[in-house]
Amino acid sequence: MYKYSVILGNLGNTCDRFCKGYKDNPSTEEMLKLAVKIPYVEGIELVGTWDIRPDNVKEMKKRMEDYGKACVSIIPDVFTPKEYGKGTITHSDPSIRQHSLDYLRKMSEIALEMNCGIVNMWMAQDGYDYLLTTDYDQKREWLREGTTKLAKEFPTLRFALEYKPKEPRNYSYHARMADTLLAALETGCSNVGVCIDTGHSFVAGENVAEAVIMAKRAGERLFHMHFNDNHGAWDDDMIVGSVHSTVYLDLMLSLKKTNYQGWLSMDQYPYREDATDAIAESILWVRQFERIVDENFEEIESLIEQNDAVATSRFVRRVLFQS
Numbered sequence: 130m131y132k133y134s135v136i137l138g139n140l141g142n143t144c145d146r147f148c149k150g151y152k153d154n155p156s157t158e159e160m161l162k163l164a165v166k167i168p169y170v171e172g173i174e175l176v177g178t179w180d181i182r183p184d185n186v187k188e189m190k191k192r193m194e195d196y197g198k199a200c201v202s203i204i205p206d207v208f209t210p211k212e213y214g215k216g217t218i219t220h221s222d223p224s225i226r227q228h229s230l231d232y233l234r235k236m237s238e239i240a241l242e243m244n245c246g247i248v249n250m251w252m253a254q255d256g257y258d259y260l261l262t263t264d265y266d267q268k269r270e271w272l273r274e275g276t277t278k279l280a281k282e283f284p285t286l287r288f289a290l291e292y293k294p295k296e297p298r299n300y301s302y303h304a305r306m307a308d309t310l311l312a313a314l315e316t317g318c319s320n321v322g323v324c325i326d327t328g329h330s331f332v333a334g335e336n337v338a339e340a341v342i343m344a345k346r347a348g349e350r351l352f353h354m355h356f357n358d359n360h361g362a363w364d365d366d367m368i369v370g371s372v373h374s375t376v377y378l379d380l381m382l383s384l385k386k387t388n389y390q391g392w393l394s395m396d397q398y399p400y401r402e403d404a405t406d407a408i409a410e411s412i413l414w415v416r417q418f419e420r421i422v423d424e425n426f427e428e429i430e431s432l433i434e435q436n437d438a439v440a441t442s443r444f445v446r447r448v449l450f451q452s
Contacts, residue, residue, distance in 0.1 A: 131384075131419065133412050134172035134201040134394040135164055136355075137180050140404045151400045158192070165196045167409050169416065172201035174249065174394055177236040179206055186242050193243070200245040201392050202289070202353060205236040208253035208297065218275030219255045219268040219302065230275050237283045247353055248283075249324050250276075251291040256298030272302055273315045280318035289324035289352035294333045296364060305333045306340040310347045322352035326396060327380070328359045328366060331373070338379035345387040354389070355396035356415055366397040368407050370414035375445050377415070381422040382429060421448045 140160040143152045155163070157180055164173055173193065175181045181189050181203065193200055207217045207229060215221070217229035233250075240248050255272060257263040280288055290313055292303040303309045306323065313321040323344050330337040344351035358372045359365035370377065393415060399407035422429065425448060432441045446452055 130416075131389075131393045132171050133169045133415070134174060134199075134392045135167065135170055135408055136174040136176070136204070136394060136396050137161065137164060138176050139395065139397055139399070139408060140164055142398055143400050145400060148400075161192060161196065163405050165198055167405055167412065169412050170198070172199040172392055172394075174202045174204055175200060175243075177203055177205040177232075177239065181239055181243070183235060183239065186239055190243055200240075200243040201394060202247035202249040203236050203240040203243065203245055204249045204251065205233055207232070208251065213254045216255050216268070217252060219252075219271045226271060226275065230278065233275075233279055234282065237279060237286055240286055241283070246285075247287050247289055248279075249289045249291055249353055251293070251324075252303055253293070253297055253301070255303070256295075256301040258299045269302060269312070272312060276312070276321060277316040277318060280316055280321045284320060286320060287352050288318075288321045290321065291324035291326055291329070291353075291355070292333070293326065293329040293364065305335060306330070306343050310343060310350060313350055314347060319348070322350035324353040324355060325351065326355035326357070327369075327377075328355075328357040328364050328396075331359055331361050331376075332364055334361075336379070337376065338383040341380065341383040341387055341389070351387070351389060351391070353391050354384075354393050356393055356411060357395070357397040358411075368397065368399075368402075368414070369395070369411035370418075374449060377418045378421060378429075378445065378448075381415075381418045382426075385422055385426065 137160050140163045141154045143150045143154060164170060207213055212225060218226050220226050237248050290303050290309050292305055292309040293301055294304040295301060309323050313323060325340055327337055330340055341351060356369050358367040358369050360372055395408050395411045432444055
């Protein structure tokens with residue numbers, strides 16, 4: 130069985146581009162109290178600055194220990210500060226590149242202090258919006274240089290590059306599995322890999338199960354997983370299984386076949402729903418998909434060999450709806 134975790138902010142962030150908050154946002158302590166009550170949650174991901182900072186590391190570490198939960202990853206907040214509006218380690222201003230790199234160093238030091246092995250890097254502002262405004266080669270070189278520096282300075286940490294095709298920028302440098310793998314491999318560092326967010330993969334038009342295989346073929350570069358669901362056009366961050374089903378069966382099969390050993394972390398924003406219930410539903414759906422794959426592994430492998438879409442359809446209908 131896999132280990133399940135949740136991003137702490139999912140218990141509290143209820144704002145979108147139109148409403149400042151559909152519910153009252155709880156405090157960090159209140160969110161922790163809610164998170165630890167969710168069935169099967171063994172770990173928590175903390176967003177840097179939002180949840181954890183140099184001044185409260187010891188306090189957060191004790192809280193996590195008291196609750197008996199692992200710190201799964203630190204997610205540096207390189208997406209909300211206004212000075213990063215045109216990039217972080219790819220910014221044209223060298224002082225901002227340095228400032229963002231120094232911040233990422235601080236977050237890496239926090240990860241070490243929290244006994245956390247992963248720094249999950251969603252470099253959301255590193256991209257561009259307009260054509261003929263960006264030196265693509267230079268920006269990608271700065272991206273490589275900054276990531277490489279971090280990986281070499283913190284060799285015991287794993288840096289998981291989380292990709293997403295767009296938002297907040299119209300084009301992201303870490304957009305899909307293939308170009309994010311290239312970015313990781315260009316560093317020459319074995320501790321740089323990829324985080325798959327299922328919703329980001331859907332928006333990218335990927336088959337997420339195949340993306341897992343690509344990371345495996347690149348040298349065990351799948352470091353982390355975020356789970357949510359959407360309708361394919363936007364990063365809706367919905368309950369797992371609310372839209373996709375066969376896709377998740379295929380994904381869980383790939384994770385099993387590649388012997389993925391990392392966490393399965395829920396990353397969704399229940400703006401209007403009860404957060405603990407919505408996240409709990411996601412975990413229960415993933416566990417159900419996991420169970421189906423485990424109990425029917427040999428039959429699924431046989432179906433793949435047959436390459437008969439009708440037979441596969443019958444199987445999926447039977448395991449999902451007992452019909």
